Amino acid sequence: MFSFLKRLVVTLFALCLLLTIGYAFRAPLLRGAAGIWIVNEPLTKADAIVVLGGGMETRPFEAARLFHQGYAPKILLTTTGMHPAEQLGVSPSETEIARRILMMKEVPDAAIAVAPGIVNSTYDESIAVRNWSRTNNIKRLIIATDDFHTRRACWVFRKELKPLGIKVEVEAVPVREYSATNWWQNDSGVLAFQNELLKYAIDRRITRANQKLCFSGHPALCRIAKIAQGS
DSSP, rough: OOOHHHHHHHHHHHHEEEEHHHHHTTTHHHHHHHHOOOOOOOOOOOOEEEEEEOOOTTTTHHHHHHHHHHSSSOEEEEEOOOOHHHHSSSSOOOHHHHHHHHHTTTHHHHHHEEEEEOOOSHHHHOOOOOHHHTTTTOEEEEEEGGGGHHHHHHHHHHHGGGGGTTTTEEEEEEEOOOTTTGGGGGGHHHHHHHHHHHHHHHHHHHHHHHHHHHHTTTHHHHHHHHHHHHH
């Protein structure tokens, strides 16, 4: 009994010590975690800059900046599923908002393209961009997206576009509410980071499961799995 109590006390002491150290050094640890997670690559000239759905306060603006700096002659938008207010014509769609922002930032309408098809996820967007790229002889793309979204976007797009020989470069675009140096002090930052961690893990898990189904030799199951991945 004495030996058990001794081990319990030592374990609790070690746990308290680790928690104390973790709390004392939380800022550099959490900054380091964000730095490891975020993908922010050096950019080279590409065929198009992709503006993904969401992030209307940052993504179209960064795409316009890159366009004027000569990184690509085209900006590609996607078409997200319409919300009820959009269906009633009360508010414009995200695609229309992005187009207006780009044109107000002096991007010519001829330089703006829209990938065909309705998208509801990053995976859907990768398929829409892949199809557009195939028909437009695209060889290199730039994706500018929110800091914490970069890793998942990078993995999904490279997985879908690499078989076509299309290179994807990803740029991290800072959001206004928080940054990689203080994200844990903001509710939006905490929510964004944890959501992306979960979505990335789920996407990887679904992809592995889909591969097993497709390799099992059942075409119907493979088609169902691919539909499910886009949900």
